[in-house]
Amino acid sequence: MATAAQTPRFTHPAARGTCPFAPPPAYQQAQQEEPVSRISLWDGSTSWLATRHEDVKAVLSDPRFSADGTRPGFPFLTAGVRQLNTGQPTFIRMDDPEHARLRRMLTGEFMIKKVEALRPEIQRIADDLLDRMTDSRTEADLVHDFALPLPSLVICLLLGVPYQDHEFFQECSRVLLRRESSVEEVATAQHRLIDYLSDLTEAKRTSPDDGILSRLVERGELDTAEIGAMGRLLLIAGHETTANMTALSVLALLRNPDQLDHLRRHPEAVTGAVEELLRYLTIVHSGLTRVATEDVDLGGVRIRAGEGVVCMISTANRDEDEFPAGDELDLTRDARRHLAFGFGVHQCLGQPLARLELQIALSTLLRRLPQLRLAVPFEDVRFRGDMLIYGVHELPIAW
DSSP states (O other): OBOTTSOOOEESSOOOOSOTTSOOHHHHHHHHHOSEEEEEOTTSOEEEEEOSHHHHHHHHHOTTEEOOTTSTTOOOSSHHHHHHTSSSOOGGGOOTTHHHHHHHHHHGGGOHHHHHTTHHHHHHHHHHHHHHHHTTOSEEEHIIIIITHHHHHHHHHHHTOOGGGHHHHHHHHHHHHBTTOOHHHHHHHHHHHHHHHHHHHHHHHHSOOSSHHHHHHHHTOSOHHHHHHHHHHHHHHHHHHHHHHHHHHHHHHHHOHHHHHHHHHOGGGHHHHHHHHHHHHOSOTTOEEEEESSOEEETTEEEOTTOEEEEOHHHHTTOTTTSTTTTSOOTTSOOTTOOTTOOGGGSOTTHHHHHHHHHHHHHHHHHHOTTOEESSOGGGOOBOTTBSSOSBSOOEEEO
């Protein structure tokens, strides 16, 4: 049984390969040769790396692996991420029962039936954005003009956040998610965003609306700082992830014209297509982090209490044992077993909304822009390897 005495074979983050959609080759090599292996992190600390679908699921569903960032040995992926764990933590960095107590306050907001009722409004937003994007133009930046404003408008609507402040909270989000942001930059952005949401929360005590922040105020179970922290989590996760998935999905389809043609000929297949794109792209390329609270055997390795684990969901989603020909994009594949939203009690709360937004965004783009194409060489597209959420910085398109 292997132990922590091993010398790390890999680093985090590892260098990217020639395919910008694929996980780093070193992690794919690890999956074949040493599925649970040691890695060194940015600060010289070490952690375990889990790369197989089976092992990643095991970690994310096992309460012996904690999501609590205050536990000794918890593996932070950047200095900024460690800074984010200070102050007012959110429930994604807690274990049950506190995690479950806070999460239950939001579960009803993202139930499938309630989210599905938003379909007409999200469709209207998508059409309005495309109307403006295509008015008197034949080229645009898909990120700036469509992929980013669509989920931003939706999450603002749901939370009760004024969309006219989108440039402020999007800039704060970029600082918080940038790998190279200093501790001071992260602390400043973190405080600015929480102060903004706390002020907004206080205003809703006297002028309530139908947004989630107001309903949290009405429950009377959380103070202003706690609501502000919860709002920060929802605001960032609610627009950054879907925006990058939308743009990256379009680029992946353009690079796989047979798959793009299939979806154009079978628009009813968009639901399954979104699942396959989620699997294939897995924009959380950094992985999900946990720390063992007791000794656990995983994939032939003994992980000691207090040792961290980085769950590489990007490699898990291409595991050949679970998804044959996993490096290929195949929109006819049944990809519902993917782990793009995580797994277990901490899996993404907003996944029904993300799925709906992606389905509407892709369907609307392909229906209304039959000549959609890249406006620059593929080699000129700037990928977000410098960010914790993967994607593209911009996507010049033409039609």
